[in-house]
Amino acid sequence: MNARPALTVPLDSIASCFEGIAPSSICSCSRDGLPNVTYLSIVHRLDEAHVGLSFQFFNKTRKNIQENPHAQVIVVQPGTANQYRLDLQYLRTETDGAVFDRMNTRLTAIASQTGMSQVFRLRGVDVYEVLECRPVNVDTAADLAGRLESMRELESFTERLDACEDLDALLGTALEALADLFGHRHSFVMFPDEEGTRLYTGASCGFEPSGVGSEVTVGEGMLGIAAERRSVVRVTNIPVDMGVARAVRSEIERRGEGSILDKEIPLPGLADVRSQLVLPLLFRSRLLGVLCLQSAERGRFLEADERVMQIVARHLAASMANMMRTDSVRPIVAALGPEPEAPAASQAVIKHYQSDDSIFIDDAYLTKGIPGRLLWKLLQAYVGSGRAAFTNKEIRLDAGIGLPDIKDNLETRLILLRRRLEERCEFVKLIHAGRGQLRLEVRRRLTLEQLP
Amino acid sequence: MQPAGPAPLLTPDVQTFLERGGSLMVGTRDADLVPELIRAWGLRISRDRKSVSVCVASAGSARTLANLRDNGRLAVTCALPLNSNAIQLWGRCLGTSKATREDLSAVGTHRDAFARMNEGLGVPRPFIEALWQRELAGSPAMVRIRFVAEQVFNQTPGPDAGSKL
Numbered sequence: 001m002n003a004r005p006a007l008t009v010p011l012d013s014i015a016s017c018f019e020g021i022a023p024s025s026i027c028s029c030s031r032d033g034l035p036n037v038t039y040l041s042i043v044h045r046l047d048e049a050h051v052g053l054s055f056q057f058f059n060k061t062r063k064n065i066q067e068n069p070h071a072q073v074i075v076v077q078p079g080t081a082n083q084y085r086l087d088l089q090y091l092r093t094e095t096d097g098a099v100f101d102r103m104n105t106r107l108t109a110i111a112s113q114t115g116m117s118q119v120f121r122l123r124g125v126d127v128y129e130v131l132e133c134r135p136v137n138v139d140t141a142a143d144l145a146g147r148l149e150s151m152r153e154l155e156s157f158t159e160r161l162d163a164c165e166d167l168d169a170l171l172g173t174a175l176e177a178l179a180d181l182f183g184h185r186h187s188f189v190m191f192p193d194e195e196g197t198r199l200y201t202g203a204s205c206g207f208e209p210s211g212v213g214s215e216v217t218v219g220e221g222m223l224g225i226a227a228e229r230r231s232v233v234r235v236t237n238i239p240v241d242m243g244v245a246r247a248v249r250s251e252i253e254r255r256g257e258g259s260i261l262d263k264e265i266p267l268p269g270l271a272d273v274r275s276q277l278v279l280p281l282l283f284r285s286r287l288l289g290v291l292c293l294q295s296a297e298r299g300r301f302l303e304a305d306e307r308v309m310q311i312v313a314r315h316l317a318a319s320m321a322n323m324m325r326t327d328s329v330r331p332i333v334a335a336l337g338p339e340p341e342a343p344a345a346s347q348a349v350i351k352h353y354q355s356d357d358s359i360f361i362d363d364a365y366l367t368k369g370i371p372g373r374l375l376w377k378l379l380q381a382y383v384g385s386g387r388a389a390f391t392n393k394e395i396r397l398d399a400g401i402g403l404p405d406i407k408d409n410l411e412t413r414l415i416l417l418r419r420r421l422e423e424r425c426e427f428v429k430l431i432h433a434g435r436g437q438l439r440l441e442v443r444r445r446l447t448l449e450q451l452p
Numbered sequence: 453m454q455p456a457g458p459a460p461l462l463t464p465d466v467q468t469f470l471e472r473g474g475s476l477m478v479g480t481r482d483a484d485l486v487p488e489l490i491r492a493w494g495l496r497i498s499r500d501r502k503s504v505s506v507c508v509a510s511a512g513s514a515r516t517l518a519n520l521r522d523n524g525r526l527a528v529t530c531a532l533p534l535n536s537n538a539i540q541l542w543g544r545c546l547g548t549s550k551a552t553r554e555d556l557s558a559v560g561t562h563r564d565a566f567a568r569m570n571e572g573l574g575v576p577r578p579f580i581e582a583l584w585q586r587e588l589a590g591s592p593a594m595v596r597i598r599f600v601a602e603q604v605f606n607q608t609p610g611p612d613a614g615s616k617l
Binding site for chain 2: 023025026027028029031033034035036037038039057059060068070071072073074076078079080081082083085087119135136137239240243244246247248250251252254255272274296297298
């Protein structure tokens with residue numbers, strides 16, 4: 001077997017060139033000898049001898065490579081700004097399989113975020129053999145990529161998680177550890193609702209305000225696509241990807257075809273986000289949530305980071321699943337707890353609107369839906385009979401609350417409710433009182449009003 | 453090498469776009485139709501709008517220059533990093549020569565505009581400066597490529613990419 005000579009610059013030594021941090025360009029040539037140059041937002045490294053380019057539109061490059069398989073791309077190395085020429089030979093176009101699925105998820109996520117799901121579609125992945133890779137200027141030496149050593153950080157991460165006693169503490173600890181150990185200072189976890197149609201933020205770190213309670217639709221935007229497809233979505237240069245998408249959008253509008261466009265979806269989180277890594281939290285194929293890491297730095301999350309964060313996400317999901325089922329096996333404490341502290345003289349009016357279970361405290365909105373129904377039930381018990389201590393189990397079994405038969409979601413709804421109260425109400429607190437136990441702490445005299 | 457053709461395709465709008473300071477790439481091909489790319493700087497359009505010149509770093513341009521001597525065919529694409537709008541020129545080389553003082557001045561102006569555009573996208577200026585400094589490693593010389601634009605295309609990504617302007 002005749003092996004092809006090794007590349008002058010091995011592709012894995014310049015792996016960061018294939019992350020889409022700096023745009024690339026491609027030159028193809030027609031059968032009759034006319035070169036054609038266009039820009040690419042990303043060149044995907046498939047292995048040591050192959051790259052993949054997304055095929056979205058029928059254009060001159062597509063036509064040329066069918067006529068003449070030779071092409072060349074120039075990629076730029078982030079950090080050093082070294083440029084490398086890759087001599088390519090077109091081999092085939094893939095329309096399914098792992099490579100296609102991965103590129104399709106990324107493209108679909110960006111298309112959805114920019115309201116262009118009907119326009120921005122991956123028709124195929126053009127696979128090219130890399131015949132040679134060389135620096136544009138031979139006097140610039142290749143800066144070899146360093147290997148990410150994360151074993152110690154991973155060990156510390158799992159150790160910290162193992163010390164947590166409940167879901168709330170687990171999430172808080174996990175997000176803090178991501179900042180402390182890996183430098184990922186902006187992160188949040190979103191949970192699916194009972195119907196699996198929306199995700200809501202249950203915990204966050206590094207955001208002000210916290211964003212807890214904010215929602216996205218499953219199947220829409222980068223977060224929603226990651227949840228729907230149970231796939232990682234990693235974007236290394238959001239302004240460039242969004243810029244390309246908006247350019248296409250403008251072209252569509254210019255053609256008078258704006259009716260096929262959807263609204264652009266605002267990205268939650270950092271206002272100046274440039275890098276984002278969204279990881280589904282899966283336990284035995286069940287979606288428990290998504291973990292989202294953001295950074296204002298372009299190229300912050302590379303392939304190596306994704307691999308490490310996959311381990312983090314899997315361990316976090318397994319720990320979450322364990323926490324979510326523990327209260328059913330722990331002894332149930334009596335529902336009746338100690339009497340609440342005597343409320344202070346000041347008063348507050350809490351309104352519950354039955355139409356959507358929204359709760360307003362002194363006319364300020366707090367929450368709605370199941371968290372609203374939950375809080376209303378607890379407050380009714382508190383005001384009616386003076387009860388302040390509750391168990392998760394009795395809440396779950398309370399038909400009046402009408403929880404769907406998905407026990408995991410009670411824990412996440414309680415976390416959301418607790419965070420909302422912490423942020424928006426000084427005198428009503430929902431205290432975690434051990435596994436599967438809650439305590440309502442009220443420091444004002446409450447008047448409850450039920451409204452249609 | 454042929455003389456410049458009579459019909460200027462470079463309208464004032466196209467000229468304004470090309471001179472805004474976007475990313476410039478030049479594509480050529482050899483006798484076997486194997487392409488070669490290189491980054492270019494300092495695009496200038498002649499007063500009669502019939503010819504265009506760009507500069508490339510001498511280091512790393514050997515195949516490009518050989519291809520131009522061989523067949524003269526080239527494509528030049530200019531893309532704005534901020535919105536990905538792009539225009540491509542297809543043309544024929546009129547000649548190559550050492551860059552003049554005016555060419556180098558245009559290169560400097562282009563680099564500054566390109567760096568400012570990228571700073572707006574969060575790309576640090578030192579990275580853009582490194583981009584051109586690395587091109588000059590081994591030799592600071594720049595080569596001027598003068599060509600006539602025979603066709604002009606909208607190269608903005610999307611269904612109309614490749615349509616003639």
